[in-house]
Amino acid sequence: MARNSQTPLLLLVLSAQLVLIRLCHASGVAVYWGQNGNEGTLAETCATGKYKYVNIAFLNKFGNGQTPEINLAGHCNPASNGCTIVSGGITSCQSQGVKVLLSIGGGIGNYSLASPADARAVADYLWHNFLGGKKSTSRPLGDAVLDGIDFDIELGSTQYWDVLARRLKAYSKPRRAVYLAGAPQCPFPDKFLGGALNTGLFDYVWVQFYNNPQCQYSSGNTDNLINSWNKWTTSIKAGLIFLGLPAAPEAAGSGFIPATVLNSEVLPVIKKSPKYGGVMLWSKFYDDQSGYSSSIIGNV
DSSP states (O other): OOOTTHHHHHHHHHHHHHHHHHHHTTTTTEEEEEEEETOHHHHHHHHHHHOSSSEEEEEEETTTTTOEEEGGGOOOOOGGGGGGHHHHHHHHHTTOOOOOEEEESSSSSSEEEHHHHHHHHHHHHHHHSSSOOOSSSSSTTOOOOOOOEEEEEEESSSHHOOOOOOOOHTTSSSSSSEEEEEEOBBSOOOTTHHHHHHSSSSSSSEEOSSGGGGGOOTTTTTTHHHHHHHHHHHOOSSSEEEEEEESSSGGSSSSSOOOOOOOOHHHHHHSSTTEEEEEEEOHHHHHHOOOOOHHHHTTT
C-alpha cells in the first residue's frame, strides 16, 4: 500500500485544532452563590451553562475555638440540618464539569485564626465536613465532596492563613485534588491573604477589582485597573488569576464595568497574561438581574 504523505500533516493540523479548542475553553466565569434566596438553587445555577466555578458563600463563623457555622441566607436553615439539600446541587454541578468550592469568610461574620494549631484544626474540620474526610457524621452540606476551599477573608486576624492553606493542600492527592482559591482585594498585597498567596499553593485567585478606587475601573478610565492587574499577575505565583467584578451596579459600592467596556477595552488587554483565568462575578443573584455573564461570556 502506498504511504499517504499527507497523513502526518493532517494529524498535525487536527492536533493543533484540538489544542486551540482547549485553550479557547480554558477560561471561564466564576460566581458566588448562596447569599440570596431568590437566586435559584445551586443545581439551577450550574444548569445555565454560564459558570465554570461556583463558590458557595459562606462559612462565616469559625476559628478561635468557635463551633463553625455556615450561612446560606434564604436557601436553607443550617440550624435544623436543612442545608444538606444542597448536596444534590453540588453533585449535579460537578457532573457538568463545574468546580464547586466552599467560600470561608465574607464581609459579615465572626471568624479568625488564633494560632498555627487553630489554623490546622480549622483545616481538619473543613476536610472532614466538606471535603473528602470521613470523620464526621454531621456534614452541613450533606455527603457531596466539594472540590476545594475559597478564602474570602475580610475580617479578623491577618495571620495563619498560610498555615490553613498548607494544611488543606496537604490533603490533596492525585486521585482527588483539593483546590484552593482566594478572593483578595485589589490593593497589593492583600493584608489578609498576602502571606497565604505567597505559598504558591493557590489554584485560582479572583481578585476583587471593586470597592477600591485606587485599583478599579472608574468613569471611563481603565488605567488603574490594568496597572493593578499587571501587578497581581506578575507578582504572585498562582495557577490562574481572575478579574473579580460586581455583576451589576447595585452589587458593590463602586467598580462596576459596563459589559461593552469590559469586552472592548479590558478583556483584550488582560487576556494577554498567561495567568489569565477568566472573570469572577459577585454574585449569582445580581447576575440574574443584569444578565452580565451572558453579555461577556463570548469574550471571556
